[in-house]
Amino acid sequence: MQRNTSITLLSVGHACVDIYQGAVASLVPFFVAERAYSYAAVSGIVLAASLLSSVAQPVFGALTDRWAMPWLLPVGTLLGGLGIALSGLSGSYGLTLAFVAVSGVGVAAYHPESARVARLVSQGSHSAMSWFSVGGNLGFALAPLMVAAVVATGGLRLTPLLALPALAGVALCLPVLRALGRRQAAGAGTAVPAGDDDRASFVKLSLAVVCRSIVFVGLSAFISLYATQRMDGGSAAGPAALFVLYLGGAVGSVLGGSLANRWDRVTVCRWSYLITVGAVAGVVFVPGPALYAFVALTSAGLYVPFSLQVTLGQDYMPSRVGTASGITLGLAVSIGGLASPAIGSIADATSLRTALAPLILMPVLSWLFFRTLPEPSPKLSTSLEQGGPSSPRPGPVAHPKADAADAALASAGPDQR
Template structure:
């Protein structure tokens, strides 16, 4: 039975009951986050089937991938600005279904234009989801760093699960089976709708009061955005080429490359949760600075370590690059307390997309010189992130309402 305290002549739940409710809400939001981010990883998983069944070339495939990544990333800050002006919790389940619908339709018919539009629709759904979901996750967690790391972990898990979900379905039924891929979106939408009702009810119970949010600090937020961009370039660059690189270093063919990708994704998931724990102990800025400083030798190890020891450095690099991942989001929200949606859209969207845009440049360097030379250029970016991190300061503690 819940224990209640009397406050201002009202019966309010005690701290333990509130904590349990927040944990449940953030957990359900993390499940929903996994449900939508499956579709970020689904597009690359669909690409081999587009090549096999429709004979798409590199240019055509690049256009499909860009339809998802660029549109999603550019539009996310726009949705962030909208959610700062108007509360749109309904947008979360609607955007999840939209993301799933786009991928579900990408295998229907043979038209390249319709396939491109379907993938763009999925990217639009992903873009609409993240700013509002990150804002509600912040409200549900009460600003707790560890809770936000669990929310971020949900997205990482969804991305990693995409090949496991997509490949068996399309391998069994080909591209015409793509409509089955909408199922994760429908399930995630149902889960998210349940938690939205709880959050709206909690807001009504507390009268929907708003806290004094303080002043937006745009100069610091811009430096934080630079950090996110630098991190994105090095991590996405590694994810694009680490499989090929490990095959060259240790042999073993595709199995060795797949193992390297698994280590990279698993390390990222571990680093996300670890980041929340370290922020609780050390503070966000110290955790961010130390992780980027340590990532410099870790990335160097990926490039230069001999033999199977490369796997160790892949794991270390992934963990260290993901420790600040959820901290970027909460720091951005605290630097722009009056524009939480905008901050979420930038830290989860526009800034992150640069890694994908920079990857073809790495490929060009690799073709002109060598893959090792291309990967060596990535070493500059954790240095940049560490230097910019030294210019940040911990925002003042802000009171977060149950829902804004």
């Protein structure tokens, strides 16, 4: 299988999985309308998906650093879809929390492995990694449209139809697993040292991603309701704002990869967060249709650093690529959901605008953390991992350039897809 084909399949499969991360926030207005949930109650639903995902992703990452688990791709995809599909069938708040938590675990199982194979297939290219991230952004962007098309027509009882993207995602990942399995059987790689872990820089990076996550998860949970209020209750205002929030992320991811090919990743991330400060302030305070422009700018500003932060985490921790991916894609990202109940409680007590105002400070903190981060050396940023199909992984593998792409893929286990 050609490298471009593998990246394409991974990107589209990533979109199928991340639809279910976006679907949780997209279902919030329907839970409020049909079940009369309060802001605090729907915040708890967002938290249920985020909390288990945030805890589970580093665990799955650590496990995949040690053993090959290619089955996590299809199983994680199916669980992500199953939880969302069942979330609308029961009027019980407890069961709804349980179902979205199942979806969160499925998403958690998928991401560390998908980040590993994207790193392998991309051959160290920031642009290729950004295209993989775009798949996830498009999944987020499609979520409100898909949920609105299904649930708005027949209510929450039609949520089982939302399982269809999961079936498509499984169909997309299986050929990649088979192709890499054949290549692994056809050749072997050579393990070489890739440098020491920079734990201090990794901790600072993770804290910056946590602050970014609080902004994005907070806006994801409440921008639909906020836009509806700001646009005088128009029924299309909320889904449109959520769509712009997610679609802007796709633009930001592609832009981030291109900018990182010209400047270093740390500089690109630093400037992106600085611009995002003003964008979030515009979302909260600027009235009228200009809201959508500031939502788009905020989304792009938050996603320019996204794929760059994943590769930075992997380069700061070259001996623990799976763990680093699990934390930067999972724990540090999903932990932003912990702030959602606080935002909901403040909104119930005051107003949604007042509750969203503190989000302006979060990109400021991310910028401060990036001010002291170093750019990893080229040796770390071009290292790739090797792993057998069922054995503990040896050290990182320094990959050749594009001419040896097939050789590098041949050395990868099926778990590296």
